[in-house]
Amino acid sequence: MAKGIRLHVWAEYALFSRPEMKVERVSYDVITPSAARGVIEAIHWKPAIRWRINRIHVLNEIRFTSLRRNEVASKIPRANVAKAMKAGRGALAQFIEEDRQQRAATILRDVAYVIEASFDIVDPQDHPGKHLDQFNRRARAGNCFHRPYLGTREFPCHFALIEPDEELPTSFYTKESSRDLGWMLHDIDFVADEKGGVIASHNDQRFRAEPRFFRATLKHGVIDVPALTPEEVVA
DSSP states (O other), X not given: OOOOEEEEEEEEEEOOBOTTOOSSEEBOSSOOHHHHHHHHHHHOOOTTEEEEEEEEEEOSOOOEEEEEEEEESOOOOHHHHHHHHHHTOOOOOOOGGGSEEEXXXXXXXXXXXXXXXXXXXXXXXXXXXXXXXXXXXXXXXXXXXXXXXXXXXXXXXXXXXXXXXXXXXXXXXXTOOOEEEEEEEEEEEEEEOTTOSEEETTTTEEEEEEEEEEEEEEBTTEEEOOOSSTTTOBO
């Protein structure tokens, strides 16, 4: 049974932050696979399934604009949070007026994509058709666990399910054979590591978070996303 879906997403602005830019935020040219996965999971996600982004269709011309935003300059130290959790109390308040600073950002404007995705079943006893029906039903009705966004929560997006017999919207880059978009963040992988900080609660196994990148190429308006495996992507 097919487990693939196609979702049309669009928004006035988007910001897919490049990790190599330390202070001023600069967006990638297009949506990253991890951001696309976040949009899908906002509509339907369960521990029994794992979404995989297969293709990204870039519908609109890639355009940037700049703006200045007010951001909180610091965050609450992790050690303070751990101490408060252990003690059951603690001062974790953060006052925006005392810790605010203005930063520039280079963001995308007037974006639209079609995300092609599928999912794997983690629990072999589960039935994939159930999750596919749930996703399609929720997407058709416009239901979601939280409002999906493109990169950061300040830029929420609209979405619409593309039915199997429905044609895809035309891309601005349909006639362009190839465009190199450079190295792009694929997703965060979790690698078993005894010194890692992420713990799987069911067996106390520790993991470390490891970002993985791939070389994104836009061919006739479509990016083929490789699988998140060491053979396809680099850490």
